Amino acid sequence: MPQAECGGTAVQGNHIELAKTLGGEKFLATSSSEETGKGEEVEGWPFILRRVFDSIGIETNEDGVECLWVRIKGRANKVDIVLGVCYRPPNQEEEVDNLFYKQLETVSGSSALVLVGDFNLPDICWELNTAEKRQPRKFLECIDDNFLSQLVSEPTRGETMLDLLFTNRDGLVEDVVVGGRLGQSDHEIIEFSIIGEIRRYINKTFTLDFQRADFGLFRRLIQEVSWEEALKNKGVQESWVLFKTEFLRAQEQTVPVCRKTGRRGKRPAWISKEVLDEIRNKKRMYRFWKEGQVPWEVFKGAARECRKKIREAKAQFELQMATSVKDNKKCFYKYINGKRKGKANLCSLLDKEGNLVTADEEKAEVLNAFFASVFSGKTTCLQDNCPPGLVDREQNSPPIIQEEAVREQLRCLDAHKSMGPDGIHPRVMRELADELAKPLSIIYNQSWLTGEVPEDWKLVNVTPIHKKGGKEDPSNYRSVSLTSVPGKIMEQFILSVIMQHLQDGQGLRPSQHGFRRGRSCLTNLISFYDQVTRLVDARRAVDVVYLDFSKAFDPVSHSILLDKLAARGLDRSTLLS
Numbered sequence: 001m002p003q004a005e006c007g008g009t010a011v012q013g014n015h016i017e018l019a020k021t022l023g024g025e026k027f028l029a030t031s032s033s034e035e036t037g038k039g040e041e042v043e044g045w046p047f048i049l050r051r052v053f054d055s056i057g058i059e060t061n062e063d064g065v066e067c068l069w070v071r072i073k074g075r076a077n078k079v080d081i082v083l084g085v086c087y088r089p090p091n092q093e094e095e096v097d098n099l100f101y102k103q104l105e106t107v108s109g110s111s112a113l114v115l116v117g118d119f120n121l122p123d124i125c126w127e128l129n130t131a132e133k134r135q136p137r138k139f140l141e142c143i144d145d146n147f148l149s150q151l152v153s154e155p156t157r158g159e160t161m162l163d164l165l166f167t168n169r170d171g172l173v174e175d176v177v178v179g180g181r182l183g184q185s186d187h188e189i190i191e192f193s194i195i196g197e198i199r200r201y202i203n204k205t206f207t208l209d210f211q212r213a214d215f216g217l218f219r220r221l222i223q224e225v226s227w228e229e230a231l232k233n234k235g236v237q238e239s240w241v242l243f244k245t246e247f248l249r250a251q252e253q254t255v256p257v258c259r260k261t262g263r264r265g266k267r268p269a270w271i272s273k274e275v276l277d278e279i280r281n282k283k284r285m286y287r288f289w290k291e292g293q294v295p296w297e298v299f300k301g302a303a304r305e306c307r308k309k310i311r312e313a314k315a316q317f318e319l320q321m322a323t324s325v326k327d328n329k330k331c332f333y334k335y336i337n338g339k340r341k342g343k344a345n346l347c348s349l350l351d352k353e354g355n356l357v358t359a360d361e362e363k364a365e366v367l368n369a370f371f372a373s374v375f376s377g378k379t380t381c382l383q384d385n386c387p388p389g390l391v392d393r394e395q396n397s398p399p400i401i402q403e404e405a406v407r408e409q410l411r412c413l414d415a416h417k418s419m420g421p422d423g424i425h426p427r428v429m430r431e432l433a434d435e436l437a438k439p440l441s442i443i444y445n446q447s448w449l450t451g452e453v454p455e456d457w458k459l460v461n462v463t464p465i466h467k468k469g470g471k472e473d474p475s476n477y478r479s480v481s482l483t484s485v486p487g488k489i490m491e492q493f494i495l496s497v498i499m500q501h502l503q504d505g506q507g508l509r510p511s512q513h514g515f516r517r518g519r520s521c522l523t524n525l526i527s528f529y530d531q532v533t534r535l536v537d538a539r540r541a542v543d544v545v546y547l548d549f550s551k552a553f554d555p556v557s558h559s560i561l562l563d564k565l566a567a568r569g570l571d572r573s574t575l576l577s
Contacts, residue, residue, distance in 0.1 A: 418482055497574055
C-alpha cells in the first residue's frame with residue numbers, strides 16, 4: 001500500500017525545525033524559551049503546519065511545560081500519528097517535570113507517537129538505560145512506563161546527548177542521522193523519517209473559477225430571456241426569484257467552481273527565477289559542506305547572498321503591490337493577512353445563563369442573540385402604522401431608476417469584493433452589466449414604488465470579530481456582514497436620492513462630516529482645529545467634551561428616523577424601500 005513519508009526533521013537544541021517533506025509539502029515547528037548570553041529571552045513558536053494533510057492541535061492544561069503536540073490524521077482504517085516537540089530547560093524544577101510526565105501519559109495512549117526535543121539530561125546513559133541523579137532516573141521511569149524507545153545514539157552537543165527522539169512503535173521512525181548544524185547553533189541536526197499513511201487535508205469550500213468562465217455564453221443565455229415580458233405584472237419577490245433562478249442557472253453552465261485552496265507547493269508571489277537560483281545554490285553549498293567539499297565560509301557566503309536576493313525580491317514585490325492597491329485591494333490585504341498570526345477558531349462562548357457552549361451551532365445562536373439584542377425595541381415601522389404626512393409618489397410617473405444608471409453602477413463594481421448569501425458575484429455582474437441592467441432596473445423600480453424588499457436582500461453572512469476583553473463574552477465581538485450585491489446597488493440609489501433631497505432642502509448642517517461625499521474625519525478635524533485655535537487666539541476658554549456612544553448605530557430607532565425624514569418631505573416609496 002502507498003505510504004507517505006515525513007523526512008528530515010532537524011533538531012538543534014532548543015530550536016526544533018521540521019523542515020522536510022510530508023507527502024511533498026514542507027512544515028516546521030519550534031518550541032523554545034531560553035535566555036541568551038545577553039540576557040535576552042528567545043520565545044518559541046507553535047507548530048506552523050501547512051494544510052497539506054489533515055491535522056489538529058492537541059490542547060494540554062499543564063502550564064509551564066514547553067511541549068507542543070499535533071495529531072496528523074491517518075487514512076481510513078489507519079491510525080493517527082501524534083507528533084510532539086519539547087524543550088526542557090537545564091535545572092528544570094521537579095514539579096514541572098511531573099507536569100510533563102502527566103502530559104506524556106495522556107498522549108501516549110496513541111498507537112503511533114513521535115516525540116523529539118532538547119531534554120538537557122546529559123547524565124543519562126542510554127546504552128544501559130541508567131542514571132545516577134533522581135530527576136534523570138524519574139525521566140527514565142516515565143519513558144519505560146509509556147513504552148517509548150529512544151533512537152538517537154550519537155552526541156548532539158559536544159560529547160553529550162541532549163537532543164532525543166522517542167517513538168512507541170517499531171518501524172514508525174527510520175533513517176535517523178545525526179550531523180551538521182544550522183546557523184550559529186552548537187547542536188547537531190537530527191534527521192529522520194516518519195513512515196505512515198497520511199490523510200490529506202481537503203478543503204470543502206468552493207469558489208467560482210473565473211479563469212475558466214465562458215462569459216460570452218453567459219451573455220447569450222441572459223439575452224435569451226425577454227425580461228420585460230417575464231417580469232410583467234409580478235410582485236417584487238416573485239420577480240427577484242425569477243431573475244435569480246435564471247441568473248444562477250446560466251452561471252452554473254458557464255462559470256465552473258473550484259476548491260478554495262492554494263496549490264500544493266505554491267510559491268510565494270515574490271519569488272522570481274533569480275531567487276530560485278540563489279536558493280538552489282545555497283542548498284547545493286550546504287550539501288557540499290556536509291560532504292566536506294567546501295569550507296563553512298563558502299556556504300555562509302551563499303546563504304548571505306540568498307538572504308540578500310530574498311530581501312530585494314520582497315521589497316520590490318511589496319512596492320509594486322502598494323502602488324497598485326487601488327486596482328487590486330484583495331491582493332494587498334491577502335498578503336498583509338498572511339503576515340499576521342493565523343486565524344484562531346471561535347472559542348467557547350457564555351450564553352445568557354452563564355453556561356459555556358462549545359458546539360458551532362450553539363455559538364452561532366449565542367452571537368445572533370447578542371447582535372439582535374443591541375437594537376432598539378422600537379426599530380420597525382409597518383406600512384399600516386407609518387409616520388403621518390408621508391407623500392405618495394404618482395404611480396404613472398416616469399421610472400425612478402433608469403436602465404442606464406443601473407448599467408453605470410454595475411460597471412463600477414469592485415470585482416474583488418465578496419458575494420452575499422444569494423450567490424451573485426460582483427465580478428459576474430460587472431462583466432454582464434449591459435445584459436443585467438434591464439431586469440435589475442425593473443426590479444429596483446418595483447421595489448421603490450411598492451416599498452417591498454426581496455427576502456434575499458435581508459439575509460447576511462455574518463463574521464464575528466473580536467474587539468477586546470475576554471473572548472468568552474459575546475459582547476466583546478462586533479459583526480462584519482456580507483449582504484446581497486444587487487441589494488447594495490439599490491441602497492446606493494436610495495442613498496443618492498435622500499442625500500440630494502437633504503442637501504437641496506438644507507437638511508444637513510455644515511458641521512456634518514460623516515457619510516458625506518467630499519467630507520471625512522480629516523475635514524472634521526481641520527474644522528475643529530480651526531475653531532479651537534481661533535478661540536485660543538482670542539484668549540477665550542475652550543472646553544471640549546468627547547462622547548463615544550455604545551452601539552451608536554445599532555440602537556437607532558427606525559420609526560423615529562422615519563419620522564424625521566418624513567418631516568423633511570421625503571415620499572412614502574423612498575422611506576419604505
